[in-house]
Amino acid sequence: MQFIESLDILRQLRQQWRQGNLRVAFVPTMGNLHDGHIELVKQAKARADKVVVSIFVNPMQFGANEDLDAYPRTLDADRARLEAEGVDALFFPAVSDIYPHGLGEQTFVEVPGISDLLCGASRPGHFRGVATIVCKLFNMVQPDVACFGEKDYQQLQVIRTMVADLSMPIEIVGIATKRQQDGLAMSSRNGYLSNEQRTTATTIYATMQTMRDAIVAGQQSLRDIEKTGQAQLIGAGLTPDYVTIANGRTLKPAQSDDVKLVILVAAYMGKTRLIDNMQITLHQA
Incomplete structure (x- = not known):
């Protein structure tokens, strides 16, 4: 598995795969991986020749009083799990690479209507942050297919709407929620x-x-x-x-x-x- 922190290196790899007519699947995550994430990876592998996973804790989708600093970061363990699953590339960009001018001057993507309901009403700006980072990562990785968990159902619908509205040539696949034996959704x-x-x-x-x-x-x-x-x-x-x-x-x-x-x-x-x-x-x- 290649561990990639540079966008230039990622694009070089992506160009090699394109020249080989290889189908690429993508699983974006914020790390601290559990079995639900690994199921996304397995489903991605079944749908493509190469799999890219990203780990990026996205500050744009966290509110002022939310748990950005406390969000668990377990890179070494995550990296080992992904390598064991045969992931081809782990993309681990820095915040300064994703938002070089800071959040205040960052162009953003917003999906109207559906972003303002439910979690969007409780967490203003959350889905703007989600849509923006997923759009940026899609442009970086340029996948043919991307897998998302259905546990974050509203997020999945926001991303599907964004992809359709912006005419992105990406197949969005929703994967059923992985649960503990007692029914608790993995999170x-x-x-x-x-x-x-x-x-x-x-x-x-x-x-x-x-x-x-x-x-x-x-x-x-x-x-x-x-x-x-x-x-x-x-x-x-x-x-x-x-x-x-x-x-x-x-x-x-x-x-x-x-x-x-x-x-x-x-x-x-x-x-x-x-x-x-x-x-x-x-x-x-």
């Missing part, structure tokens, strides 16, 4: 939880299962199901940011005639903000 932020908090956090998945069953049964309004789900989280000791049943494409509140739905949950366990989702396809009569 770097799980490391912030105490043992007791981690046990309580499994209520998120259990709540979504209950909501899914109620949706399929069709005996309650979607808004009432949301309220019940929120109460279930509060009762377990979590503090919900939102509990929403949305249209699977637009992420606007789902209506009774929508077929593809997604349950989206964001909740605080102590100071740690956790997100999760569950997709549902209803069968029309």
Whole structure:
């Protein structure tokens, strides 16, 4: 595996691969890799001849009171895991290379509408930061296909919209959420939880299962199901940011005639903000 910090070196490598007509897959990460990330790598390998993984903790997507400085950085362990998986190149740029003029003078990419909902409402500017860094990394790596986890469902929809709107020749692949045996979605932020908090956090998945069953049964309004789900989280000791049943494409509140739905949950366990989702396809009569 090549460890690349320079954009010039990355572009030289990319040019070699292009001359060989090799298909390139890309997995952008912020490091602190877990089995969910490794699943993205495995799926990328299945779809291409060469795989590039990036590690970059992106300051543009963190708010003023968020955990940028505290975000875990585990480069040596990450590098070993990626090498063991047969990744071809690890791209590890410096903040000064990504934002040479600082964040204040950086051209940005913003996906309107969908970026302002849900996590976008709770974290203003977050998806501007996500869209900007992913666009920049796409221009650097120039992949044919890029793999993203469905756990960050809104992020995935923002990126899909950006790629379509900007006519980028990149296939975006969503990979199903990797979970622990008790249903907790794998996340770097799980490391912030105490043992007791981690046990309580499994209520998120259990709540979504209950909501899914109620949706399929069709005996309650979607808004009432949301309220019940929120109460279930509060009762377990979590503090919900939102509990929403949305249209699977637009992420606007789902209506009774929508077929593809997604349950989206964001909740605080102590100071740690956790997100999760569950997709549902209803069968029309």
